[in-house]
Amino acid sequence: xxxxxxxxxxxxxxxxxxxxxxxxxxxxxxxxxxxxxxxxxxxxxxxxxxxxxxxxxxxxxxxxxxxxxxxxxxxxxxxxxxxxxxxxxxxxxxxxxxxxxxxxxxxxxxxxxxxxxxxxxxxxxxxxxxxxxxxxxxxxxxxxxxxxxxxxxxxxxxxxxxxxxxxxxxxxxxxxxxxxxxxxxxxxxxxxxxxxxxxxxxxxxxxxxxxxxxxxxxxxxxxxxxxxxxxxxxxxxxxxxxxxxxxxxxxxxxxxxxxxxxxxxxxxxxxxxxxxxxxxxxxxxxxxxxxxxxxxxxxxxxxxxxxx
Amino acid sequence: xxxxxxxxxxxxxxxxxxxxxxxxxxxxxxxxxxxxxxxxxxxxxxxxxxxxxxxxxxxxxxxxxxxxxxxxxxxxxxxxxxxxxxxxxxxxxxxxxxxxxxxxxxxxxxxxxxxxxxxxxxxxxxxxxxxxxxxxxxxxxxxxxxxxxxxxxxxxxxxxxxxxxxxxxxxxxxxxxxxxxxxxxxxxxxxxxxxxxxxxxxxxxxxxxxxxxxxxxxxxxxxxxxxxxxxxxxxxxxxxxxxxxxxxxxxxxxxxxxxxxxxxxxxxxxxxxxxxxxxxxxxxxxxxxxx
Numbered sequence: 001x002x003x004x005x006x007x008x009x010x011x012x013x014x015x016x017x018x019x020x021x022x023x024x025x026x027x028x029x030x031x032x033x034x035x036x037x038x039x040x041x042x043x044x045x046x047x048x049x050x051x052x053x054x055x056x057x058x059x060x061x062x063x064x065x066x067x068x069x070x071x072x073x074x075x076x077x078x079x080x081x082x083x084x085x086x087x088x089x090x091x092x093x094x095x096x097x098x099x100x101x102x103x104x105x106x107x108x109x110x111x112x113x114x115x116x117x118x119x120x121x122x123x124x125x126x127x128x129x130x131x132x133x134x135x136x137x138x139x140x141x142x143x144x145x146x147x148x149x150x151x152x153x154x155x156x157x158x159x160x161x162x163x164x165x166x167x168x169x170x171x172x173x174x175x176x177x178x179x180x181x182x183x184x185x186x187x188x189x190x191x192x193x194x195x196x197x198x199x200x201x202x203x204x205x206x207x208x209x210x211x212x213x214x215x216x217x218x219x220x221x222x223x224x225x226x227x228x229x230x231x232x233x234x235x236x237x238x239x240x241x242x243x244x245x246x247x248x249x250x251x252x253x254x255x256x257x258x259x260x261x262x263x264x265x266x267x268x269x270x271x272x273x274x275x276x277x278x279x280x281x282x283x284x285x286x287x288x289x290x291x292x293x294x295x296x297x298x299x300x301x302x303x304x305x306x307x308x
Numbered sequence: 309x310x311x312x313x314x315x316x317x318x319x320x321x322x323x324x325x326x327x328x329x330x331x332x333x334x335x336x337x338x339x340x341x342x343x344x345x346x347x348x349x350x351x352x353x354x355x356x357x358x359x360x361x362x363x364x365x366x367x368x369x370x371x372x373x374x375x376x377x378x379x380x381x382x383x384x385x386x387x388x389x390x391x392x393x394x395x396x397x398x399x400x401x402x403x404x405x406x407x408x409x410x411x412x413x414x415x416x417x418x419x420x421x422x423x424x425x426x427x428x429x430x431x432x433x434x435x436x437x438x439x440x441x442x443x444x445x446x447x448x449x450x451x452x453x454x455x456x457x458x459x460x461x462x463x464x465x466x467x468x469x470x471x472x473x474x475x476x477x478x479x480x481x482x483x484x485x486x487x488x489x490x491x492x493x494x495x496x497x498x499x500x501x502x503x504x505x506x507x508x509x510x511x512x513x514x515x516x517x518x519x520x521x522x523x524x525x526x527x528x529x530x531x532x533x534x535x536x537x538x539x540x541x542x543x544x545x546x547x548x549x550x551x552x553x554x555x556x557x558x559x560x561x562x563x564x565x566x567x568x569x570x571x572x573x574x575x576x577x578x579x580x581x582x583x584x585x586x587x588x589x590x591x592x593x594x595x596x597x598x599x
Contacts, residue, residue: 029421042463114328133528139344139345142567252552
């Protein structure tokens with residue numbers, strides 16, 4: 001979950017700030033050129049290369065040969081791939097709503113001006129975002145542990161035995177908790193920043209009309225930050241589909257619960273780096289990328305249609 | 309950016325202890341793991357197993373742990389720290405520079421292919437970063453770049469989010485008339501940018517710098533696939549290697565060093581966010597998420 005970055009994709013034409021109208025010239029390229037050059041090298045070229053790789057296959061006997069779409073056919077009938085995809089789908093259906101609703105509630109609470117020490121809340125809840133996924137996962141992993149973790153402490157103190165968060169049944173929920181912890185403050189900040197630019201005159205008008213806080217939230221605040229909600233949702237979806245760091249690091253603490261094909265990304269990774277099946281791995285990555293874009297696009301369509 | 313509203317509303321909203329208490333639950337959730345980390349960084353390897361997780365052990369070993377972390381295995385932690393700094397300075401620094409220049413161009417110039425630039429970059433954001441990882445690795449390995457610092461630095465140079473943020477920020481922070489005036493005065497484009505625009509862009513630049521810094525400092529997946537030699541590891545990979553060490557045959561368990569090392573790893577970023585609050589919060593509010 002590293003690419004969870006704010007605003008970009010949605011509403012392409014509309015959000016685009018209007019450029020200062022002036023004569024068309026090539027001068028702009030002097031400024032945007034460096035970015036585009038590196039971009040071509042680290043984004044465009046690898047995508048093209050992945051597509052190229054995905055239509056070949058290397059066999060022990062006979063070497064590398066062109067196989068057309070065979071790798072893609074194989075992905076679609078690959079139970080490990082679908083098991084991984086189903087797992088991240090489940091993850092995204094449960095974790096993303098919980099995280100975003102929590103983030104929204106805190107943003108609204110801070111924005112309401114009714115909290116004591118709101119600046120402290122804002123910064124403190126955001127802090128986990130600055131913690132690397134590795135450290136977050138190690139910390140939570142230790143705390144989950146029954147040996148010197150909090151779960152173990154609680155078990156010892158009360159003489160009970162809580163279910164093991166690292167057992168196969170619960171490990172996905174435990175990962176969901178780590179991801180929620182890492183990103184709830186970040187999403188909160190996105191919502192909060194969006195709330196900051198709501199024109200105050202709207203609140204004043206609502207107040208004159210005797211609207212309650214909840215009416216203000218429903219009628220003014222939520223519609224006003226719909227764009228931010230949509231963006232946060234899309235980025236969370238992309239993040240969920242890309243899930244890799246947390247399960248991969250947790251693997252050493254829960255080796256029986258987390259397989260090498262726990263998420264599509266872990267599957268692509270182990271295909272490449274343990275299995276040397278580069279062509280197939282590239283195909284898995286492309287299929288996953290396309291699936292992600294389809295879902296993100298569908299959510300965006302739905303979200304913007306409601307706008308009108 | 310928000311002061312008029314703040315002053316207007318301050319006089320009429322009552323503070324609510326109940327709401328504060330409810331929100332405090334979230335605060336506790338956010339902070340407990342960090343508190344756990346600080347407390348447990350003060351324990352010895354044995355103390356970790358014998359004492360309660362959320363309170364100190366009798367033996368306060370924080371300074372000894374820091375010393376051990378920094379000197380373990382001939383000070384490899386310091387080496388990882390320096391590597392991380394290298395990746396952050398060149399990677400995040402470069403990403404900020406490229407995003408600033410590019411965002412400025414998109415906001416203030418009209419040039420052939422501008423729409424194309426926009427479409428391509430926006431499309432790229434939807435591409436899962438990790439989908440690129442394997443092909444990037446194979447490509448870099450053909451070019452002989454893997455297992456060198458460049459394999460980590462070059463992909464870090466591109467931040468589509470940074471570009472977008474600088475673009476929206478520049479569009480609102482730099483008045484078009486100012487540029488026209490500078491041009492009428494005969495100032496060159498570069499000079500105009502450096503002398504006039506950069507100061508106006510400062511909050512946006514700080515914001516992009518902080519977020520790219522976090523991304524680079526916290527990067528795990530990219531170095532994981534690109535680097536084999538522990539001498540080039542960043543802190544994240546190094547900590548994970550230390551953690552895995554307990555599971556390998558004959559490996560010494562050094563969880564106390566993993567925990568102390570984790571604490572040392574997050575402190576610089578937490579400090580940066582705290583000290584630069586004013587900048588990044590206004591940068592985000594003004595540029596990033598307005599729609």
